[in-house]
Amino acid sequence: MSTPLLKVADLTVRFRTEKGTIAAVNGINLELQRGQVLGVIGESGSGKSVTLRALLGILPPRKTQISGAITLDGRNVLSLTKRELSKYRGGEVSMIFQEPATALDPVFTIGQQITETVMRHGATTKAKARARALEMLDLVKIPDARSRIDNYPHELSGGMRQRAMIALALSTGPKLLLADEPTTALDATVQIQVILLLRELQRELGMATIFVTHDVGVAAEISDRIAVMYAGRIVETGTASDVLKTPRHPYTNGLLTSTVIGARRGETIDCIAGMPPDLAAMPQGCAFAPRCPLATTECTAAVPMLKKSGADQFVACIRQEADGRHAA
Amino acid sequence: MKPAEKVRIEPALEAISLEKTFTVRGGLPGSAAKKVHAVSDVSFQLQPGTTLGIVGESGCGKSTLARLLLQLIEPDAGDVLLDGSQILQTRAGLKAYRRQVQMVFQDSSASLNPRLTIEQSIIFGPLIHGVDKESARTDAHELLTQVGLEPTLYAGRYPHELSGGQRQRVNIARALALRPKIVIFDEAVSALDKSVEAQVLNLLNELKAKLDLSFIFISHDLNVVRYIADNLIVMYLGEVVESGSVDRIYENPRHPYTKALLASMPSTDPEERTHEAPIVGDPPSPIDLPQGCRFAPRCPSAEAVCTANAPAHDPVGAEVVRCHMADPVSGHSLAGQSS
Ligand SMILES: Nc1ncnc2c1ncn2[C@@H]1O[C@H](COP(=O)(O)OP(=O)(O)OP(=O)(O)O)[C@@H](O)[C@H]1O
Ligand SMILES: Nc1ncnc2c1ncn2[C@@H]1O[C@H](COP(=O)(O)OP(=O)(O)OP(=O)(O)O)[C@@H](O)[C@H]1O
Ligand SMILES: [Mg+2]
Ligand SMILES: [Mg+2]
Numbered sequence: 001m002s003t004p005l006l007k008v009a010d011l012t013v014r015f016r017t018e019k020g021t022i023a024a025v026n027g028i029n030l031e032l033q034r035g036q037v038l039g040v041i042g043e044s045g046s047g048k049s050v051t052l053r054a055l056l057g058i059l060p061p062r063k064t065q066i067s068g069a070i071t072l073d074g075r076n077v078l079s080l081t082k083r084e085l086s087k088y089r090g091g092e093v094s095m096i097f098q099e100p101a102t103a104l105d106p107v108f109t110i111g112q113q114i115t116e117t118v119m120r121h122g123a124t125t126k127a128k129a130r131a132r133a134l135e136m137l138d139l140v141k142i143p144d145a146r147s148r149i150d151n152y153p154h155e156l157s158g159g160m161r162q163r164a165m166i167a168l169a170l171s172t173g174p175k176l177l178l179a180d181e182p183t184t185a186l187d188a189t190v191q192i193q194v195i196l197l198l199r200e201l202q203r204e205l206g207m208a209t210i211f212v213t214h215d216v217g218v219a220a221e222i223s224d225r226i227a228v229m230y231a232g233r234i235v236e237t238g239t240a241s242d243v244l245k246t247p248r249h250p251y252t253n254g255l256l257t258s259t260v261i262g263a264r265r266g267e268t269i270d271c272i273a274g275m276p277p278d279l280a281a282m283p284q285g286c287a288f289a290p291r292c293p294l295a296t297t298e299c300t301a302a303v304p305m306l307k308k309s310g311a312d313q314f315v316a317c318i319r320q321e322a323d324g325r326h327a328a
Numbered sequence: 329m330k331p332a333e334k335v336r337i338e339p340a341l342e343a344i345s346l347e348k349t350f351t352v353r354g355g356l357p358g359s360a361a362k363k364v365h366a367v368s369d370v371s372f373q374l375q376p377g378t379t380l381g382i383v384g385e386s387g388c389g390k391s392t393l394a395r396l397l398l399q400l401i402e403p404d405a406g407d408v409l410l411d412g413s414q415i416l417q418t419r420a421g422l423k424a425y426r427r428q429v430q431m432v433f434q435d436s437s438a439s440l441n442p443r444l445t446i447e448q449s450i451i452f453g454p455l456i457h458g459v460d461k462e463s464a465r466t467d468a469h470e471l472l473t474q475v476g477l478e479p480t481l482y483a484g485r486y487p488h489e490l491s492g493g494q495r496q497r498v499n500i501a502r503a504l505a506l507r508p509k510i511v512i513f514d515e516a517v518s519a520l521d522k523s524v525e526a527q528v529l530n531l532l533n534e535l536k537a538k539l540d541l542s543f544i545f546i547s548h549d550l551n552v553v554r555y556i557a558d559n560l561i562v563m564y565l566g567e568v569v570e571s572g573s574v575d576r577i578y579e580n581p582r583h584p585y586t587k588a589l590l591a592s593m594p595s596t597d598p599e600e601r602t603h604e605a606p607i608v609g610d611p612p613s614p615i616d617l618p619q620g621c622r623f624a625p626r627c628p629s630a631e632a633v634c635t636a637n638a639p640a641h642d643p644v645g646a647e648v649v650r651c652h653m654a655d656p657v658s659g660h661s662l663a664g665q666s667s
Contacts, residue, residue: 044492044521187548192605195594215522216522220601221601258523260529260555265574269530
């Protein structure tokens with residue numbers, strides 16, 4: 001395989017708070033090829049957004065302890081200078097959010113915002129930057145882009161604002177797009193349009209993407225590979241088909257079962273018992289063990305490593321045999 | 329044999345041709361005020377013990393309809409009947425009505441007063457309605473148990489000391505504290521994590537059976553609606569374009585908008601992805617409504633008749649399809665052919 005675009009090795013993120021140290025990300029390893037889409041799923045609080053913020057280099061330095069290595073295109077992101085970081089953010093790597101308001105400034109038109117970003121990342125003239133802005137708005141299929149370019153964010157519908165945010169994020173031609181639930185707030189008809197748009201752009205531009213979502217359907221629509229996070233760790237990863245059709249970690253299995261999709265009306269949905277662990281006091285060994293139907297005393301001895309299980313699937317569970325069956 | 333007397337079971341709640349427009353000022357000074365057609369000619373019946381789902385694009389009038397049902401805003405025309413009777417528009421009449429019809433909103437944090445403990449929040453309504461404090465407290469603790477929050481642990485806590493899922497359980501307990509017959513949920517589970525959402529939906533099913541409730545459930549998650557609702561109304565630009573049983577509509581949608589909406593649900597199989605968006609663009613403005621059928625400008629099957637006349641429909645039927653293709657005599661070339 002070619003050298004990956006992104007390589008994350010043993011990434012750990014801790015927050016110092018009044019209530020103690022929060023272990024938000026606890027040793028993540030991942031590789032992403034150019035042009036590949038990695039979907040990230042997992043319960044609320046499992047560290048999905050914090051991982052993306054670490055990759056973008058936007059965690060507050062004073063309150064955060066980061067260790068490990070993030071290598072993008074051969075450069076270590078964690079040792080970039082402040083200057084280099086500001087080129088990297090929004091240049092090589094961009095992020096889109098659930099709420100466009102996070103990325104779009106209400107007091108500037110969308111054209112002004114894209115133009116300014118393109119200028120900051122090296123466009124030669126204002127005219128060229130504005131031409132680029134128009135090109136981007138066309139690319140994300142905002143109807144009548146020539147007149148929309150001078151609109152303020154509030155003058156656009158929800159779906160159009162989401163497109164404008166995508167145009168802004170892609171205007172500098174990033175190698176990696178970080179997407180934090182960008183379709184969660186949209187209604188069904190707009191959501192599928194935005195998913196198809198992202199899939200098309202990502203393919204055309206050869207851009208790698210990490211796409212965080214709660215929705216298994218959305219993950220299935222967009223991901224080449226899927227990583228499942230639990231308590232700041234990746235507990236299972238593999239091709240989208242393998243992870244969704246033959247989940248091998250008991251947590252993935254629980255996550256895919258505790259859903260209304262396919263459930264019969266009135267029938268009780270099978271939920272994972274208990275709650276995710278307190279990240280200020282992580283349990284010994286496997287963090288899922290306290291909720292796991294298969295757990296034994298062995299599970300609390302050490303944190304299980306991701307191990308190959310099947311052709312292209314990796315699972316962090318000691319109750320998991322190489323052939324995909326659970327140990328008896 | 330004596331012919332069976334047909335007993336009409338009164339719907340728990342009935343809406344008859346509800347209509348609501350909002351007047352908004354034009355953007356420029358001096359420009360004329362305009363009318364937003366938020367809810368137009370909406371009728372439905374909520375049968376006792378059932379759940380009615382409401383779906384449709386953002387801005388199609390779902391929340392406005394909910395506010396009309398709660399009598400929080402006054403309709404321009406139309407009626408709401410509770411158990412077959414009109415609602416007395418007096419203070420006492422409205423107070424009695426609001427005891428029976430409660431609402432749970434999406435934003436669980438914004439709807440709880442941060443300075444009240446969970447118990448204080450839950451007994452607030454009953455105290456106003458004259459329940460004595462001791463029995464209100466006993467009820468509150470019972471309700472907390474029912475929604476899965478141990479009262480000895482949670483009754484004294486403040487909202488910020490709870491997770492999102494726990495706060496939404498408190499909102500449900502609070503809505504139930506007045507022993508309502510009907511609860512309206514407006515995107516009440518949308519902000520929750522999927523696994524917490526499943527827990528809350530289980531809870532709703534359980535409480536509905538135990539307490540003899542009827543639900544109105546607004547959601548943009550079509551999987552959730554399929555699971556929770558018995559009957560469905562599909563709204564587009566303020567109108568009901570299709571209504572009927574959830575099973576019938578999901579298996580055999582008849583209105584082109586319903587078809588597009590249901591086809592927009594993401595596939596759960598990575599090998600069977602969606603290749604084309606079933607519908608593109610935005611709905612027209614609710615200020616300048618299109619002529620004829622409101623869906624015609626985006627409809628793949630629109631013909632001259634669609635932009636000429638609004639489709640006829642049966643105003644009180646349980647199964648409504650507001651489309652010229654469903655009307656054999658409309659003159660549409662596909663009329664009467666649709667399944
Ligand atoms: N700046 C911060 N200071 C302290 N704790 C934080 C900070 N940011 C995040 N956390 C904590 O880190 C954990 C992981 O948070 P994160 O936002 O990554 O979760 P998530 O998986 O994105 O969840 P969701 O699905 O709800 O968005 C949470 O427990 C969160 O409370
Ligand atoms: N107080 C108001 N004044 C003016 N217009 C209003 C008012 N309330 C709602 N509207 C408009 O009425 C229409 C229906 O809004 P409503 O909130 O009922 O939609 P909705 O279906 O609940 O949308 P969403 O799915 O986004 O919650 C929209 O065009 C909205 O902008
Ligand atoms: Mg997040
Ligand atoms: Mg609404």
